[in-house]
Every structure is written in structure tokens, then in C-alpha cells.
């Protein structure tokens with residue numbers, strides 16, 4: 520048996536042991552019998568069009584086959600195993616979002632094993648996505664479930680009656696809305712240079728409200744220096760500060776050019792609000808009914824981590840390398856690596872020397888799945 524086969528068999532054995540210990544209800548999705556399942560060993564999906572009629576059948580499948588990747592359909596079908604797709608007959612469709620990478624790219628020391636910095640950004644993107652779903656679309660928080668993707672992202676599932684009935688077109692509109700307006704001009708109205716600049720007023724909602732709030736907050740707090748940073752002359756800036764309340768009253772009416780000199784500043788300010796508020800989602804996951812998504816609580820073959828469900832109230836503290844670690848036994852495993860590694864795992868900084876070493880099973884599986892180590 521060559522090294523890669525030995526590693527693969529070991530992983531399968533460990534995944535088999537893990538799935539033997541889970542409760543069927545703990546791992547089954549809602550309406551299990553109407554879902555299409557997919558599983559993978561080499562690739563993320565080697566098999567699909569699989570129907571598993573109950574939580575018990577799903578668990579038996581996972582224990583027997585020990586797949587390295589498991590996914591299921593967002594759609595609920597009358598005949599989940601039927602082929603081609605049209606013969607499955609979709610009855611409903613969960614509304615799903617996948618955030619795979621941070622929306623805002625910032626310079627940092629990226630860690631290729633697991634980047635806490637990138638994940639922190641993904642976590643705040645997830646919170647903003649939930650704010651859109653609850654605040655802008657009116658979904659109930661109780662019907663929104665969040666789980667770790669098992670790798671470096673997050674998945675959000677909305678399962679309310681309204682969400683299940685949304686058409687593909689409605690999903691496309693929701694996805695586009697969350698990704699944000701193309702530019703500031705989409706929220707500000709000016710037909711040409713000479714026309715008056717009109718923008719959202721105090722009664723607007725959604726993205727327009729975000730733009731209005733940002734402008735209002737700016738006007739409320741702006742100092743003479745802040746205004747001069749936007750290219751205003753000192754005397755004009757001083758006048759704006761002195762007559763702040765008049766400018767704010769005009770802004771509340773949607774008259775954005777009441778403050779002479781700021782016409783050019785508003786697009787920059789509104790552009791900044793869009794960039795900070797939007798969320799970059801993997802759109803086809805939301806809009807393609809045929810897509811499969813990782814099964815929450817299943818193991819990810821690229822990390823050995825659980826696609827852990829996360830309590831919405833504790834989203835801000837969720838750390839995959841603590842809460843999604845599936846293998847926590849004290850067993851020691853002999854591995855070898857090509858180069859020394861240092862990383863945080865389960866609340867400790869781990870150092871692995873180049874060459875052979877004996878390390879805890881959970882850490883060993885993480886490195887094996889990442890392709891950074893092999894069994895010695």
C-alpha cells in the first residue's frame with residue numbers, strides 16, 4: 520500500500536468511527552426523505568442522486584461508506600433519486616447562502632493552513648448577511664441557521680415557509696441586493712452635472728437608508744478639517760459647521776446639494792458605505808436549484824473539521840479550530856512532514872518539526888486532510 524493509500528484508509532477509518540458515534544437526528548437535515556444527497560472521496564461529489572429515506576438511513580450510509588465529503592440538496596423533491604433533474608419534481612427550496620472568502624480584502628500575513636484573520640472577516644460578513652435577511656427582508660432569526668463550511672467559510676440556511684416558496688428570480692434579486700448597488704450613482708440621483716443632486720431622504724429604507732444614515736452622521740459630526748479633507752475651502756467649511764442644522768434639515772428632505780461644496784464628496788462617502796456594508800456571496804449556491812451544499816455537522820475531508828452548527832447569538836466568538844474540532848482523543852499518531860509547521864489548534868499553539876513526530880490525533884488528522892503531513 521503506498522503512502523497516499525495508507526493515509527486515505529486511515530482517514531476513512533477515522534471518519535467511520537466519528538459517524539458511528541453521532542446521533543441520527545443530530546446529523547439529518549429537515550425533511551431528510553425528500554433531499555438528494557451527494558458524497559465524495561476523491562472529489563467533493565463523486566456520487567449524487569442518492570436518496571436516504573430517514574435519519575437512520577443517512578447515519579447507516581455515513582458509517583458504512585465513510586465519505587470524506589457529504590452534501591445535500593437545498594431543494595426538497597418528490598423523487599430525490601430520479602434522473603434527469605427534471606424528473607425529481609421540486610416541491611420547495613431552502614434559501615441558502617455561501618460565504619467562501621472575505622468580502623473586503625485587507626493586507627495581512629495570510630496563514631494558508633487556517634487564516635484566523637480571513638475567518639474573522641468571513642464571520643463579520645455572515646453577521647451582515649443575517650442583518651440583511653432580518654432587517655431588510657423581514658425573515659425571522661429563529662428560521663435562520665448558520666453553520667461553518669468545514670473549510671474556511673460559512674453557510675446560512677433560511678427555512679421559513681416564505682423562503683421555501685421563493686422563485687429563482689426572487690432569489691437572484693435577493694443575491695444581487697446583498698452584493699450591493701453597483702455604485703453610488705445607483706443611490707444618488709443626478710441626471711447631469713448641472714441638475715440638482717437628489718438622494719435618499721429620512722423616510723427611505725434598505726440601501727437608500729444606509730446611504731442617508733451615513734450622510735447624516737457625517738454632517739452631524741464633520742469638523743472644519745474633515746470638510747477640508749473633501750476639498751472645501753476653510754471659509755466654506757466653517758459656514759457649513761455653523762449652519763449644520765439647516766443642512767441636516769435639507770438632507771432629511773433628500774436635497775443633497777443644499778450644502779454647497781459637498782456635491783463631489785457624497786459619491787465617495789456613499790461608495791464607502793456600499794463597500795463596507797455589502798456581502799460577497801457565492802451567487803450560484805443561492806440561485807441554482809440543482810446545487811448541493813455541505814451537510815451541517817458532517818466532516819470536511821479537506822480539514823477533518825465538522826461543518827458545525829453555530830448558535831446565532833454566539834457567532835462572534837465562533838472559532839473553528841476550537842468548536843469544530845471533531846477528533847479530541849488523547850491518542851498519539853506518528854506523522855512526517857516536509858517542513859516545520861506552527862499553528863493554533865484547539866486553544867494551543869502547535870509546533871510540528873520537520874520529519875517524523877508524534878502528535879495528538881486531532882492535529883494529525885487536520886494536517887493529513889490539509890495535505891501537509893502523512894502517516895509515518
Ligand SMILES: [Zn+2]
Nearest residue numbers: 629630634637
Ligand atoms: Zn488570510
